[in-house]
Amino acid sequence: MKLGIxxxxxxxxxxxxxxxxxxxxxxxxxxxxxxIAALQSGGIPIFEDxxxxxxxxxFNRLSFTHDVHKVISECDIIFICTGTPQDExxxxxxxxxxxxxxxxxxxxxxxxxIVIKSTxxxxxxxxxxQIANKQTSDSNFSFAHNPEFLRQGKAVYDFMNPSRIIIGAxxxxxxxxxxSLYSAWDAPIxxxxxxxxxxxxxxxxxxxxxxISYINMISQLSDQLGTxxxxxxxxxxxxxxIGSDFLKAGIGFGGSCFPKDLKAIENAAxxxxxxxxxxxxxxxxxxKQGELFFEKIKAYGKDLKNKKITLLGLSFKPNTDDIRSAxxxxxxxxxxxxxxxxxxxxPLVRDFPVEGVHIAHSFESAITDSEITVIVTEWDxxxxxxxxxxxxxxxxxxxxxxxxxxFTLEEVKSAAEQYPLNYESIGRPQVSSLGVKNQIFV
Ligand SMILES: NC(=O)c1ccc[n+]([C@@H]2O[C@H](COP(=O)([O-])OP(=O)(O)OC[C@H]3O[C@@H](n4cnc5c(N)ncnc54)[C@H](O)[C@@H]3O)[C@@H](O)[C@H]2O)c1
Numbered sequence: 167m168k169l170g171i172x173x174x175x176x177x178x179x180x181x182x183x184x185x186x187x188x189x190x191x192x193x194x195x196x197x198x199x200x201x202i203a204a205l206q207s208g209g210i211p212i213f214e215d216x217x218x219x220x221x222x223x224x225f226n227r228l229s230f231t232h233d234v235h236k237v238i239s240e241c242d243i244i245f246i247c248t249g250t251p252q253d254e255x256x257x258x259x260x261x262x263x264x265x266x267x268x269x270x271x272x273x274x275x276x277x278x279x280i281v282i283k284s285t286x287x288x289x290x291x292x293x294x295x296q297i298a299n300k301q302t303s304d305s306n307f308s309f310a311h312n313p314e315f316l317r318q319g320k321a322v323y324d325f326m327n328p329s330r331i332i333i334g335a336x337x338x339x340x341x342x343x344x345x346s347l348y349s350a351w352d353a354p355i356x357x358x359x360x361x362x363x364x365x366x367x368x369x370x371x372x373x374x375x376x377x378i379s380y381i382n383m384i385s386q387l388s389d390q391l392g393t394x395x396x397x398x399x400x401x402x403x404x405x406x407x408i409g410s411d412f413l414k415a416g417i418g419f420g421g422s423c424f425p426k427d428l429k430a431i432e433n434a435a436x437x438x439x440x441x442x443x444x445x446x447x448x449x450x451x452x453x454k455q456g457e458l459f460f461e462k463i464k465a466y467g468k469d470l471k472n473k474k475i476t477l478l479g480l481s482f483k484p485n486t487d488d489i490r491s492a493x494x495x496x497x498x499x500x501x502x503x504x505x506x507x508x509x510x511x512x513p514l515v516r517d518f519p520v521e522g523v524h525i526a527h528s529f530e531s532a533i534t535d536s537e538i539t540v541i542v543t544e545w546d547x548x549x550x551x552x553x554x555x556x557x558x559x560x561x562x563x564x565x566x567x568x569x570x571x572x573f574t575l576e577e578v579k580s581a582a583e584q585y586p587l588n589y590e591s592i593g594r595p596q597v598s599s600l601g602v603k604n605q606i607f608v
Contacts, residue, residue, distance in 0.1 A: 167347065168193065170241035172266040174201055174230070176212055176422075176488070177283055177314050178247030180321045183217060186224035187326075188350045193229045193237040197265075205230040213487040213514050216322040235273055243279045243343070244270055245312075250284045252426035257433045258287050267294045271301035279340055281310045285367050285427055287434040291334065291360035310335035310344055311360040313367035318421065319485030328353045334363020368431035372445055375424040377412035379451040385415035385593025386458065395593030396571055415592045417497070417542065417569035418455040420482035422490035425449070455592075456493055460500045462590060463567055467538055471505035474561070476536040477523075478552070479543020480512035487514035493569070494542045498523050509536070513545055529556070536560045544570035553581040563587065 167190045171182045174196040182192045196202050201211045208225075210218055221228065231237060237244065248262035263284050270280060280298065282291050295309040311334035316324035331353050333344045341357050348355055358366070381402075385395040395415045403410025419425070432445045467473055482492035489495065494510070501508050502522040509524045511532035518525055526532035529551050533539055539560060541548060549572055557564070566578075568591040575597055578589045582599040589597040 167191070167243065168241045170237040170244035171195070172237070172244060172246045172270070173248035173262070173284070174198075174205065174211075175247065175249060176214065176318055176321055177316065178245070179205075179210075179212065179221075180214060180217060180316060180325050181245060181247055181283065181314070182228060183220040183224060184322070184325045186227040187220055189227070191227050191229070191240075193231060193240050195231055195234050195237045199232060202230050202232055214321045215319065215485055220322055234269055238270055238273045238278075239275065241278075242276070243281060243347070245281045245283050247283045247314075249422075250286055250426075250430070251422075252429055255433065256429040258285070258290075258426070258430035260286060260290060263290070263294065264297065267298050268301070271298040271305075271307060274302070274305040274307070277306045277308070279308050279310065279343060281312050281344065283312055283314050285313060285371075285423070285430075286311070286364055287368070287430055288361045288364040290364060308335070308337045308340045309360065310337075310340050311363040312344065313363055315367075315370065318488055319483055326351075331355045332363045332366060333357050334360040334366075336360065365431075368427055368434075371424055371427045372431060372442075372448065374412050375419055375428055375452070376444055376448045378414075378416075378419050379448040379455075381413045381415050382418060382455045382592075383451050386455070388415075388593035389458075392595050393593070394575070394595065396574075398593075415571060416455075417459045417493045417592065418452040420491040420493045420495075422482075422488060425452075425491045456496055459567070459569055459592070460497055463501070463538060463540065464504065466565060466567075466588075466590065467506075470501065470538075473506050473537045474535055475501055475506045475508050475538045475540060476526075476532050476560075477501075477508060477510040478512075478529075478532070478539060478541045478548050479545055480510055480515040480518055481543050484543055484545045489515055489518065492543075494518075495520060497540070497542065497569075506538075512543065513547060530559060534559045536564060538565050538567065540567045540569060541572050542569050544572040548572065553577060557581060557585050557587065565590070568592070 169185055169190050169192050171178050171194045174194050182194050186192045204211050246266050248266050250258045253259040291309050291311040298307040313332050331348045335341050336359050381399055388395040399413040402408050403413045428445050428449055432442050435442045480494040481489055498508050498520045509526050509532050511526045511529050563586050565588040571591045578597045586599040
């Protein structure tokens, strides 16, 4: 098939490369001219594991173009993968989706199937279908919602191995065409109406975020009781009715989806008079978790002024360069406001919006003479590098705040036997070889 893609971000580019890999010819347009130009010359504007080889293998079936008419005239099925960020009122800003729909409707000379992959509030797909069909009587536009569940950092794998494919459309013919397109994937296909598909996506994301906030809430209690949240999470997760995924305590979720999607569905529900208390509480616990972590650092360091604090990891999770709503942003703002000298290292992130944060170009220089080292994102490399090889680079008697429980307490204890340190994590006892009270002594 000849397929079109509007929007070449994390979802659009992975979708394009994967569809091309299944043998389709894919025409891709984005309003960000620099992204299209980069892709035309073989560059990749985002980092995703496995994306570069997938794009290069399929380059002959991928056409990146500034020419919106080309995509519209060549393709009968067009996927909209534009952003749906949060607006100033906490609602989903649908302007990117709407402008793509308008563009397609204005320039189409034949009937089209328009598939909205972007996450949109219930009712949006129907509304977009009306908007498109009002523009012209020459073409007919049939719409579907096909929500995307890929995880950044594992996006290519997830797109190629989805847990399920959801096709939301009222038109039977559209359902059948999309079902046949997706028959190349080995995954259950659930067919439903567009509105249900839209709500399903928000319900899935809210549930996952709720699981994280749930274990973080318990971690707050565990911190006070001196119990071990990792053991508790393992014990809960072994129950197949609960499952272990998304039960890892940490400084809270961020990223381009959970925070804005929870706000969007909470607001969309409120607009029709429905309260979703779990959603608000999930967001509140998440915010509080970050605040408590900062308070811990502050309480330990007392006066943070001029102390060298090293943040390890800036992206909202490992294996991505994305810092949208990353916990590192709020945390570093707070530390800078306390007058700390904040240095950060991330394997992929080079541009960081918080003024006063020095971005180190190597792990080693970031932690050299560090008085307080904070693990913000659990990159695998940090696990290998921090405790064994480089701990001596930090100032004597360093303290590590592990916001991701990246190390087991046993690993920390064995490191602390060789090099005196303090270690604080989330919902677990402290480890100290420095004689500080109320801690596990090595
Ligand atoms: N990132 C994820 O992990 C993920 C997972 C599932 C679903 N989603 C959803 O998918 C959608 C896209 O997410 P993303 O992370 O890829 O966003 P993104 O911001 O990385 O990419 C969006 C792209 O759309 C382009 N764009 C904006 N208006 C356009 C227009 N009118 N025509 C053509 N291109 C236009 C932008 O320039 C940008 O390159 C969002 O609704 C998001 O919630 C994202």
